[in-house]
Amino acid sequence: MPRAARVAQVVVDAIPTLYACALVAYDGTAYHGFQYQVGVPTIQGTLEEALQRFAEPVSRVVGAGRTDAGVHASGQVVAVRVRWRHSLESLLQAWNAHLPADISVRGLVQVPEGFHPRFSAVARTYRYWVYVDGTPATLPRPRRSPLTDRYALFEPRPLDVDRMNQAAALLRGQHDFATFGQPTQGDSTVRRVDQAEWQVVETNLTPLDPFPGQHLVFTVTANGFLRQMVRALVGALLEVGRGRWSLEMLESALQARDRSQAPPPASPAGLVLERVHYPPGLAPFDGGDGSVPGGARPA
Known part of the structure; x- marks a missing residue:
């Protein structure tokens, strides 16, 4: 590997990987459901495309509920692993800046590796x-x-x-x-x-x-x-x-x-x-609005 490439790889590896959990609201009218599908707009696909414009996600965006085409959400919970060296607040603001008007990240927190937005839900x-x-x-x-x-x-x-x-x-x-x-x-x-x-x-x-x-x-x-x-x-x-x-x-x-x-x-x-409900101590959004210790919410 050339020296320049090795240096670039070291720089990338130095960026910490954040396991982030987001509270997401959306108007599902224009989307073919939450789950990614080739060739049609979906909530998962749009969230991932927006994230890729300014950050380096290292996993898919995973949701708690696979809402059908045309269904809305005010409390969808998603999680993603992303290389990010800045604050949660800056990640939330950047993500929202790249999303269309009918999707919004309402809150963002860091969660432990054992958390899964779908399978941890009760x-x-x-x-x-x-x-x-x-x-x-x-x-x-x-x-x-x-x-x-x-x-x-x-x-x-x-x-x-x-x-x-x-x-x-x-x-x-x-x-x-x-x-x-x-x-x-x-x-x-x-x-x-x-x-x-x-x-x-x-x-x-x-x-x-x-x-x-x-x-x-x-x-x-x-x-x-x-x-x-x-x-x-x-x-x-x-x-x-x-x-x-x-x-x-x-x-x-x-x-x-x-x-x-x-x-x-x-x-x-x-x-x-x-709303998606989780066991006590594992709920990433206690009040359903992103207002948790250490979390980020839109200003």
Whole structure:
């Protein structure tokens, strides 16, 4: 090896390798999901491309959740090993400077080698947003809401929220969710749902819209999710709220363990990965906003 090349290699080797964990938010509308795919924009691919423009990553960016195409996140957790001689703050600022406007690194911390964003997690929380149109029944009803369609499912008629919560209660606990999701090859379809609840989003603002709508949110926490499981569950719960499904029909579909028994999954637009949960002492972001000792967050 020529002397100049040896010197360059020594300089590179002198740069410490940082195992960094980032809290990431994104609007998934323009992306084909989190996981890298050749020839199409993905969250993982965009994070890696941005990092390569100013640093030297020595591993892939690994995420806690493989969100589907069109799904959003406010609390995705990713980790990457990167050669970096400067501060965490400068790494965070540089990364954000090279990312598009629909992806943001909200916080950054250094984590121990034993940490894995996906396999160290013990649970995940998703929220699904629904906008119920307020147009009176005496008028023709619209089919969309330009101000909410990007982040919520548009529902043209009122829903029975109490009935939907009764249905959601049937999902809590440990069940075989084969009807409502697709496992990775060889994986079990049994999951434990700790939280499943619909809420009406209240506001103190005086309504100025002549036909004010209603915002609903479904919060679900489980020790793991099958592919499209949240959207499939929401699709079934909405059928209950519309009066098309009874509680008995939902319970029967759950027990059938048959994918064909589920209604179509709800649109990805309303789904947000809100939080990834880790065991005490291993959670990189205690408050979910990057505010941890030794961490960095945007100024």
